[in-house]
Amino acid sequence: MNYSNFGQKFSGKSGIVELMDDLGSALNENPDMLFMGGGNPGRVPEVEAYFEKQLISIAQDPIARHNLLGIYQSPQGEKGFREQLANYLAEAFNWNISDKNIAVSNGSQSAFFIIYNMLAGTMENGDKKTIHFPLAPEYVGYADAGLSDEFFSSTKPSIEIIDNETFKYHVDFSTLNIDNSIAALSVSRPTNPTGNVITDEEIVHLDQIAKQANIPLIIDGAYGLPFPNILFTDAKPHWNxxxxxxxxxxxxxxxxxxxxxxxxxxxxxxxxxxxxxxTNLACGNLGPALSKDLFSKNDIQILTDKITPFYQQKAEKTVELLKQNLAGIPFKIHKPEGAIFLWLWLEGLPITSKELYQRLKAKGVLIIPGEDFFIGIDDNWQHKYECIRLSYAQDESVVEQAVKIIADEIKALYLVNS
Incomplete structure (x- = not known):
């Protein structure tokens, strides 16, 4: 069967497809695999109890049940949900918005596919424009979302060495070059994969640059602000x-x-x-139905007050485990400021992060290699091959076992090559 350019691009190999397929196959083949990859959230008992109650309430109400299962909602998303969310954002953060400023999508991945391709690619006059990441590494799921080649560009970060075991990426404004080839600036906050939270000052600066260039600033807040607020540092939500x-x-x-x-x-x-x-005809009704009361009753604050410390405690424990088990190895952990990941930089790693990924998978541990997150950076910058992403959202016993296996494998690599 002959495929179009679209068919060839989206049915072929890509970083996110290979990783998701590999992760799924590995788990099916070995259900005891220690899962330190992927973005599944942890199980917060209070959150599960809240949504269980909401689901039961909807199931027992014939009208609510029919609205959930039996009708298409507005193509923009259920109006009551959008109104409640808009009211919450306006009151909590003084955003000048209404329900007309909000649309619902079938997941944020679907939303980014549409947003990116609305703004970048081949323009009406034939020009080619890119989505620019002012701070790489960035989320691997973006990498193949463009309908054309060379769809993304990036600026390398500046690296602040905080201490012998900790570092932090910053936007390097001295090398950030915005020209007519850039359609939008895009950041995740906190950043997937590193847990980095771009500072308020950096966001304001990026906003100014975007306005001067007459391009939008896109902020992916899937892990952060205003909710679910998986943040361990002070930061303000931003919108205009x-x-x-x-x-x-x-x-x-x-x-x-x-x-x-x-x-x-x-x-x-x-x-x-x-x-x-x-592309989707309509959006699913379940999300708005389950979460509408979060914003009408301000229950969102109650849940995020449980979510934030749940993940912060896990992050702190995992950092200590890594420091204990990797003692004597040249490593640094990106300062854990949010999200559900730790970003481990193994300076002078004798093999690539993808090779390390394969070795650890064979030993029953799944991590995510860092190379594919450096989207739009096509040179052979050694740093790209020395980083891995670890999720700490699993049960404590899983994390402890996995960290020990990871550390043993890394130590063996450095010992052989010393």
Missing amino acids: ENTIVVLSLSKLGLPGIRTGIVIANEQFIKDFTNANII
Whole structure:
């Protein structure tokens, strides 16, 4: 069967497809695999209890049940949900928005596919424009979302060495070059994969640069602000008419219902909704139905007050485990500021992170190699091959076992090559 350029690109190999397929196959073949990869959230008892109660309430109400299962909602997303969310954001953060500034999508991955391709690629006049990441590494799921080649560009970070075991990436404004080839700036906050939280000052600076260039600033807040607030450092939510904020219900504990939220100026939301109708017809009803009361009753604050310390405690324990088990090895951990990952930099790693990934998989541990996260950086920067992403969302016993195996394998590699 002959495929179009689209068919060849999206049915072929890519970083995210290979990793997801490999992770799924490995787990099927070995259900006892220690899972330190992927983005599944941890199980927070209070969160699970809240959504269980909501689900039972809907199931027992014939009208609510029919609205959930029996009808298409507005293509922009269920109006009551959007109104409650808009009211919450306006009151809590003084954002000048209404339900007309909000659209619902079938997951944030779906939303980014539409948003990126609305803004970048081949333009009406034939020009080629890119989505630019001012701080790489960035989320591997973005990497193949463009409909054309060379769709993304990036700026290397500056690296702040905090101490012998800790570092932090910053936007390197001295090398950030915005020209007519760039359609938008895009950041995740906190950043997947590193857990880095771009500072308020950096966000303000990026916003100024975007406005001067007449391009939007896109902020992926799936792990952060305003919710689920998996943040361990002070930061403020940011939105204005030139900003597109994309949120998700996944890290609130609902990854299976695939609900994304887009917040932007009214015209962009209208255009996004039109594109979303063509690609998805309508959005799922379950996410808005389960979470509407979160914002109408301000229950969101109650849940995030449970979520934030749940992950912070896990992060701190995992950092200590890594420090104990990797003693004597030249490593640094990115300062854990949020999300559900730790980013481990193994300076002078004798093999690539992908080779380490394969070795650890053979020993029953799944991690994510760092190479594919450096989207748009095509040179052979050694740092790209020395990093791995670890999820600490699993049970403590799983994390402890996995860290020991990871450390033993890494120590053996350095010992052989010493």
